Amino acid sequence: MDKILRIAVIGTGGMGANHVKWWAQNPRAEVVALCDLKPEKCKKALEKAGLSADIPVYEDYKALIDSERIDAVDICTSNDFHSIIAVYAFEKGLNVFSEKPDAINAQEMQRMKEASEKAGKLLMVMRNNRYYSNSRYLKQFIEDGKAGEIYCGRCGWIRRRGIPGRGGWFTTKARSGGGPLIDLGVHMIDLAIWLMGNPAPVSVSGCTYAKFADNTAKADSQHAAFGEKVQDGVFDVEDLAMGFIRFDNGACLQLEFSWASNIEKEKRFVELRGTKAGFTWNEDGTIGIWTEDEHGTLTDLKPYTGEMGSGHARALEHFTAILLDGAKPDYTPQQGVNMIRILDALYESARTGKEVRL
Ligand SMILES: NC(=O)c1ccc[n+]([C@@H]2O[C@H](COP(=O)([O-])OP(=O)(O)OC[C@H]3O[C@@H](n4cnc5c(N)ncnc54)[C@H](O)[C@@H]3O)[C@@H](O)[C@H]2O)c1
8 A cells, every 4th residue: 555545535424524624634644535425515525624626526435436546435424324335345445434333233333344354454433532632541541550450330421402413314213223322322332341441241231212302492512513404304213321231351331321311411421440540531631530549548630631632533543554554453343343232232121121131
């Protein structure tokens, strides 16, 4: 491969346009072509990124993949197309970066993983939360053994009123895979499990609710701006999920996610407890470490880990470094399989009212 990564972004809506901008800022990458079912969105994305309006734009991802000389595609479509486009790209010998969630169900995730293995090409899915400076600090802290054994924790992303693209693909189960559990769960469950050292899940229990489908209150979350709203569209997903995961090493994780619920305010968090220290990861980039010193005095540490930075841009830089420099991948497709199996099982548990073994 050349020393420049030739990339095409497929799906240039809210998030895809950001990806185009981040690729444009990456000196080791060249945006070769864009694709969206609505090509005018590609034109807007090029403009926003300060790229040439002459960069080819496609409506059909197969036509782009078949005609352009590229090393990789970056898939930022609605969730339903992540696996479909990834499998096609692997069949054509390309590397794949995809936005989260990895796929809308475990079968589709498995198909992506197998297609990547058959092609011998890289599959990486967005895990932007791993790349914030507070996350990297905590990962190092844990790997240095300072937290001891991490045996339990909690994570979540709860919104008061923040339903994205109401009536559109986000709230249509067949296109999104689900509501906040899959949309937000992928972010914070992944961060927690990654910090815990990626133990394998063995069973889950969950509950889901849909109480706000008809709520007309004004959104109070900036994230509600994602996706296009559809008047009188479909809303057949949950708006809140609670759950519990057990892992093979005996550890457990509580979780809660909502797009809408009657809480004080939006909050994104991971709290883990280890035998030597526990800690809290906060969305504003701060962390708290709860431990005791060598004299047995309970001690609170609030290390300053710098600006959070863009976890998304860093994830794309990591993808570039894997392909151009042979860097060791941080994300593995097996982690994606574990994640989507957890989510599928939580939905099954919510439906059946029983704990589900994985
Ligand atoms: N990592 C994050 O922080 C984050 C934040 C928001 C969204 N996302 C993810 O990014 C993805 C896109 O979300 P969004 O908010 O930008 O949605 P969006 O609806 O604004 O954009 C999706 C775009 O994909 C296009 N598209 C759909 N199917 C296509 C196809 N087959 N071929 C070409 N284009 C197609 C649509 O026309 C649309 O422009 C989702 O998977 C979402 O979960 C991630």
